[in-house]
Every structure is written in structure tokens, then in C-alpha cells.
Amino acid sequence: MTSPGNHHDELPTNNPHYTLLGAELKLFSDAGFDMDRVHLKRNASVAQLYEDAIKKEGAVISSAGALINYSGKKTGRSPKDKRIVFEETSKDHVWWGPVNIKMDEHTFEINRERAIDYLNTREDIYVFDGFAGWDPKYRIKVRIICSRAYHALFMNNMLIRPTPEELEHFGEPDFIIYNAGQFPANRFTAGMTSSTSVEVNFKRHEMVILGTEYAGEMKKGIFSVMHYLMPVKFNQLSLHSSANEGPDGDVSLFFGLSGTGKTTLSADPKRALIGDDEHVWSDEGVFNIEGGCYAKCIGLSAAKEPEIYNAIRFGAVLENVVYDKNTREVDYDDVVITENTRCSYPIEFIPNAKIPCMANSPPKNIIFLTCDAYGVLPPVSKLDANQAQYHFIAGYTSKTPGTEDGIQEPSPTFSTCYGQPFIVLHPRVYAKMLAERMEKHKADVWLVNTGWAGGKFGVGQRCPLKYTRKIIDSIHDGSLAKAKFKNFGVFNLQIPSQIEGVPENLLNPATSWPDKDAFKTELHKLAEMFNTNFEKYANDVSAEVSAAGPKL
Numbered sequence: 225m226t227s228p229g230n231h232h233d234e235l236p237t238n239n240p241h242y243t244l245l246g247a248e249l250k251l252f253s254d255a256g257f258d259m260d261r262v263h264l265k266r267n268a269s270v271a272q273l274y275e276d277a278i279k280k281e282g283a284v285i286s287s288a289g290a291l292i293n294y295s296g297k298k299t300g301r302s303p304k305d306k307r308i309v310f311e312e313t314s315k316d317h318v319w320w321g322p323v324n325i326k327m328d329e330h331t332f333e334i335n336r337e338r339a340i341d342y343l344n345t346r347e348d349i350y351v352f353d354g355f356a357g358w359d360p361k362y363r364i365k366v367r368i369i370c371s372r373a374y375h376a377l378f379m380n381n382m383l384i385r386p387t388p389e390e391l392e393h394f395g396e397p398d399f400i401i402y403n404a405g406q407f408p409a410n411r412f413t414a415g416m417t418s419s420t421s422v423e424v425n426f427k428r429h430e431m432v433i434l435g436t437e438y439a440g441e442m443k444k445g446i447f448s449v450m451h452y453l454m455p456v457k458f459n460q461l462s463l464h465s466s467a468n469e470g471p472d473g474d475v476s477l478f479f480g481l482s483g484t485g486k487t488t489l490s491a492d493p494k495r496a497l498i499g500d501d502e503h504v505w506s507d508e509g510v511f512n513i514e515g516g517c518y519a520k521c522i523g524l525s526a527a528k529e530p531e532i533y534n535a536i537r538f539g540a541v542l543e544n545v546v547y548d549k550n551t552r553e554v555d556y557d558d559v560v561i562t563e564n565t566r567c568s569y570p571i572e573f574i575p576n577a578k579i580p581c582m583a584n585s586p587p588k589n590i591i592f593l594t595c596d597a598y599g600v601l602p603p604v605s606k607l608d609a610n611q612a613q614y615h616f617i618a619g620y621t622s623k624t625p626g627t628e629d630g631i632q633e634p635s636p637t638f639s640t641c642y643g644q645p646f647i648v649l650h651p652r653v654y655a656k657m658l659a660e661r662m663e664k665h666k667a668d669v670w671l672v673n674t675g676w677a678g679g680k681f682g683v684g685q686r687c688p689l690k691y692t693r694k695i696i697d698s699i700h701d702g703s704l705a706k707a708k709f710k711n712f713g714v715f716n717l718q719i720p721s722q723i724e725g726v727p728e729n730l731l732n733p734a735t736s737w738p739d740k741d742a743f744k745t746e747l748h749k750l751a752e753m754f755n756t757n758f759e760k761y762a763n764d765v766s767a768e769v770s771a772a773g774p775k776l
């Protein structure tokens with residue numbers, strides 16, 4: 225079982241799939257790894273990754289058994305440092321611009337070499353082989369190569385974990401991430417502007433990470449890859465949404481930018497969790513891309529979010545949290561390191577997860593989560609088909625502090641497809657596929673504002689989670705679809721007059737704001753922002769969709 229120079233004899237023998245042999249090993253030497261020196265640890269056990277992270281990276285075990293790690297300087301994504309390689313296979317598909325910034329092939333090669341050179345200097349190199357996409361018809365094989373045990377454990381949680389048989393017959397991966405995030409990029413390399421670089425090469429099926437140890441880059445990187453491959457190669461629709469399923473098999477999708485409530489609201493004891501962040505609406509139904517969840521930990525409590533709270537145990541990875549040195553208890557309210565404290569855990573840590581994470585029916589309810597910082601949009605409204613298109617393309621919401629480098633307070637944004645940082649193709653491509661599917665399967669579409677509400681609920685406070693949950697319940701039990709609606713002017717949204725368990729006053733910002741003039745001013749201001757933002761999409765949609773926006 226040993227090959228020259230590769231210290232396999234030192235490895236535990238109780239995991240026969242640990243070792244890479246022959247042709248598989250040759251992929252590493254061909255890539256530039258110094259096989260006489262490096263020590264590959266492939267799909268190492270959770271226990272071993274814990275030990276390594278503790279010994280080498282200063283990780284500690286929380287009182288609940290999770291592994292507490294730190295990602296260093298970067299505690300959120302670095303969208304300004306993300307690049308896509310401009311080459312013959314990608315050039316006509318990618319929506320080039322501020323989201324998908326071009327990088328030339330040569331620069332990619334320089335950075336890739338730099339990453340591998342750095343990895344060659346490490347004592348251990350961690351390899352994690354897993355899948356993205358639960359439906360075997362559309363899944364891809366992903367290989368993570370990294371220098372931190374913490375990153376390997378993170379991707380062990382976030383990708384779909386292979387069975388021993390699948391690992392044994394894994395073969396050549398469809399996509400590889402080289403994560404040398406501990407080492408900086410060279411700012412003086414042509415085309416580079418900082419020492420952080422997150423770059424995807426669709427021709428080479430590779431991604432390179434330098435100068436950031438924020439683990440979320442890897443999972444969102446794979447999401448970008450799927451956001452390209454699914455529509456382009458498979459004609460299937462990838463979605464930045466969570467998904468769950470009711471006892472009768474009805475599927476709900478929750479779209480939303482980071483921090484809007486995908487993870488929180490999809491973990492619902494009354495429903496089976498399909499996934500918390502990335503899905504595909506395929507010809508067969510809905511499937512999750514990932515094998516785990518990545519929850520925000522800020523303000524987390526057992527009382528408010530018991531499913532997530534209890535998922536934080538042995539095997540889970542806690543990032544950038546503050547803990548008590550004696551008890552090892554985590555203080556989820558302490559945000560001195562970052563507001564973007566996180567935990568990743570395998571999806572089966574949520575008690576009612578649906579494994580395999582897929583449903584063979586199309587969604588019945590589609591919920592657009594928005595976090596309105598102005599407190600103008602109602603907590604829930606019903607959208608018609610044109611409004612659904614309009615709002616999906618507009619993607620109005622707020623950025624949550626800490627999720628992106630440099631965002632310090634909730635900042636209003638139009639994040640197209642409710643996930644602008646991750647889309648690779650022009651928004652019209654995803655919007656068209658969504659419209660076709662919604663039309664065919666007659667899904668109901670709801671706009672839910674989990675952000676600031678007006679009146680006594682407003683002023684510095686988000687819509688209380690317990691009321692948002694009641695709203696979601698009323699969607700799922702069918703009562704909301706049958707409710708009496710009235711028109712919410714300017715935006716022309718249909719809002720319900722009543723929902724059981726929700727104060728009536730909360731449902732209509734026009735009445736919940738104590739200062740009516742201030743409300744009107746804010747409403748008009750937001751409507752104008754919508755109209756200005758949508759001008760750039762005027763030629764991409766029908767006249768009916770364009771007309772579905774606010775009217776002043």
C-alpha cells in the first residue's frame with residue numbers, strides 16, 4: 225500500500241479509502257505536487273481533523289463538542305477579489321462585469337502555481353473528495369485540496385459525503401479547489417489588485433484561493449460553478465434558495481441573499497429540511513447541491529432556533545466565535561471578532577432532514593425573502609406572475625454586516641436573482657427558466673420581508689422571528705392563499721388583512737408606521753430606487769414584467 229516517498233505507512237490503517245493509488249496519485253504529481261515530500265490526508269476522519277486543527281491551528285472544542293476555529297483577517301467573503309477566467313469556453317456565456325471580473329489564463333496559472341508551491345511547503349495536505357448535487361443524474365465530483373484541517377472538515381460538512389464504495393471508485397474529479405488561503409497572492413501580478421484572490425477557471429475545472437481563509441469562499445465557489453454548469457451544460461435551474469417539504473410532499477423554496485432567513489426559516493420542525501442554501505429545480509423536482517448547512521450564529525439561542533442550536537455538536541465547525549476560556553461555552557451575542565459568526569454542520573444534524581436531500585415534485589410555494597432596511601415593504605404579500613419575474617430580477621434586499629468584506633451595517637441593495645455575488649450568467653437566463661417553470665407548475669409566489677417593519681415593531685428592530693414563522697405557517701397550511709387581500713399602493717402588492725397569531729397592525733406598514741408622512745416619503749424613495757435600478761433590465765424582459773414594478 226505504500227508508494228515511494230509518500231508516508232502512507234504512518235497513516236492509520238482502519239480507513240482503507242484514505243490512500244490514493246496509481247493513476248489517482250499521478251494526478252497530484254502532474255499538478256505539481258512534490259510527492260516525495262508531501263503527506264496527503266484524504267477524507268480523514270472527523271476525529272483526526274479535530275486533532276490536527278487543535279495541534280496545528282489553535283482550534284479548541286466547544287462545550288457542546290463543536291470545533292472552534294478562526295479564519296484570520298478575513299471573516300467574510302471578498303467579492304471584489306473574485307475572478308473568472310476569460311477563455312474560449314466561458315467567454316460567450318458569462319455575464320462579465322462587476323460580479324464576474326475577467327482574469328486571463330496566464331494570471332490564473334501564476335496563481336495556481338503559487339498555491340501549489342505553498343501547499344508543497346506544508347507538512348500535511350488535506351484532500352476531501354465529495355459530491356455537489358444530490359441527484360446522481362446531475363451531480364459533480366469535487367476535490368478540495370487545502371492546508372488547514374479546519375477547511376477540510378468544513379468541506380466534509382458542506383459537500384455530500386461519499387460512501388466508502390463511492391470513495392474507492394471516485395476516479396478523476398470534475399472540479400478541484402486549490403485552497404492556499406493562508407498564503408497571499410502577489411499584488412504585482414498583472415491584473416491583480418490585492419493579496420486576496422478567489423478565481424474560477426471553467427476550462428480547467430479548477431478554482432484557486434489565495435489570501436483568504438474564510439471557509440465560505442469554498443462553498444459559495446462551488447455554488448458559482450453549479451450556477452454555470454446547471455444551466456449551460458444540463459439546462460437545469462440553479463437557485464440561491466433553501467428548501468423544505470411538508471408532510472404531504474409539498475415543497476417550498478426560500479430565496480434570499482445572505483442573512484435574510486433561508487437557513488433559519490427552512491429549519492422548521494413541521495417540515496423536512498431539503499437544504500438551507502443552494503438548490504436546483506430540475507426536470508425531475510428539486511435537489512440540494514450541498515451535504516450540510518452553514519448557519520449564522522449571531523444571537524443564536526436554544527429558545528428561538530432549537531434545531532440549529534442543537535446541531536452545533538461534535539463534527540460541527542464553529543467559526544470566529546467568542547468562548548469562555550474555562551467552560552468553553554460559546555457566547556453567541558459576542559461579536560467582537562465579527563458579526564458574521566458561523567457554524568457548518570452535516571445536514572443530518574437537523575433532526576428532520578430529508579435524506580437523500582431531494583424531492584420529486586416541483587415547488588408549490590416560492591418565497592422571496594427580502595430584508596428591507598427602510599421598513600416600507602409589508603411582512604408578506606402575494607405576487608402575480610409578472611411581479612414574481614420583476615422582483616426576482618430586481619432582488620431588492622439588504623446586505624448583512626460582516627458577510628462581505630467591508631459591509632459594517634445593513635445596507636440596501638438590489639441583488640439580482642436574490643444572490644448577485646454568485647450568479648455567473650446574465651440574470652435574464654435564470655429569470656426565464658424560473659418563469660417557465662413557475663408557469664408550468666403553477667407555484668404561488670410570496671414576498672416576505674424579514675427586515676425592518678414599521679410602527680412599534682419598527683424603529684431599529686427586525687420583524688420578530690415568531691411572526692415571520694406564523695406567516696410562513698399560514699402559507700404552508702393553505703390559509704394565506706385563501707385570505708382576503710387588499711392592495712398595498714405604489715408597489716401594487718396584495719397584502720392579507722389578517723393572519724392568525726400575527727398582530728393585524730403589523731401586516732400593513734401604511735398603518736403600522738406612527739408617522740404617516742415619514743412613511744410616504746420612505747415609500748416613494750424606495751419606489752424610485754426600484755425604478756432606477758430596473759432601467760438596466762428594460763430590454764431583457766417583456767413590457768408586462770417591466771410594468772410590474774412600483775408606480776409613482
Ligand SMILES: Nc1ncnc2c1ncn2[C@@H]1O[C@H](COP(=O)(O)OP(=O)(O)O)[C@@H](O)[C@H]1O
Nearest residue numbers: 482483484485486487488520674687688689692
Ligand atoms: N424575521 C426574521 N426572519 C428570519 N430571520 C430573522 C428574523 N429576525 C431576525 N432574524 C435573524 O436573521 C438571521 C437570518 O440568517 P440566516 O437564516 O442564516 O440567513 P441566510 O440563510 O439567508 O443567510 C438569523 O440570525 C436570524 O436569527
Ligand SMILES: C=C(OP(=O)(O)O)C(=O)O
Nearest residue numbers: 301440481482483518627
Ligand atoms: C455564506 C454565505 O451565504 P449565506 O448567508 O446565504 O449562507 C455568504 O454570503 O458568504
Ligand SMILES: [Mn+2]
Nearest residue numbers: 486487501518
Ligand atoms: Mn444560510
